[in-house]
Amino acid sequence: MNVLNPDQWIDRFGDLLFQYALPRVNDTLLAEDLVQDTFLSAYRSRSLFRGETSEKNWLFTILKRKIIDHYRKKSSATEALPEEIDEEEWFTESGAWRPETVPGRWERVHEDLENRELAETLEKCQNHLREKQKQVYILKYLEEMDGDEICKVLGISSSNYWILIHRARLQMRDCMEKHWFNKKNKK
């Protein structure tokens, strides 16, 4: 049976929670606030902790909920959404890859996926996505939510979702190819 030790939370889990939150919200102060809110919520609801999960998992569940709530609130800000698939940048009129964007073979595929530089490049590429594309991409790939849940959180239609995720994937793949996997003069 797991028990809670709130006095040790900051020392044991503060950094872990912060390092999880930061690339998901891309704002240091906001990530710190989310960690603080996580500890406060956890403390207030500690009587609900049944000890079936570890203290760490319980805190992460609360943090993840806070991240999703952040996106839910953020999505109420209006932003024009794509009406139809328009990917001229990537494909010709007949739907074939354009020569300049056709996926190439990747060179650095055997490097560790948790490599620090790779993580930084991934974050930079994420930050180049348009706001809504970024939200959809983060919720799908970093938070591992499915499309139906993402549509509810962001208040978007299913057709908007498929367009946004398609474009985000095209752009992320292209950006990572140029800036990481096939980048010359690497260290």
Next chain:
Amino acid sequence: MKAVMGSCKEATDWISRQEEGKLGVRKRIQLWIHLRLCEVCRQFQWQSHMLGQAGKKLRGADPLSDEARKRIDDQLFNEKQKESG
């Protein structure tokens, strides 16, 4: 042939839908044929999948700053005081 296997633009969209189990039988078959014949889209599928795996593991490098740590510590202390007071 395109009617059977779809275009690369369609295939890349179908790949996302298939991952979430949201692709009908007919298009699943079309995608299967497309991927058998199109190495570039196979590459796209594998590379996108790999980025998704890397995304899951994405973590910041820096720890909480001393100021943030103190601020959070104070807030938690206040919360405990409120309850005991």
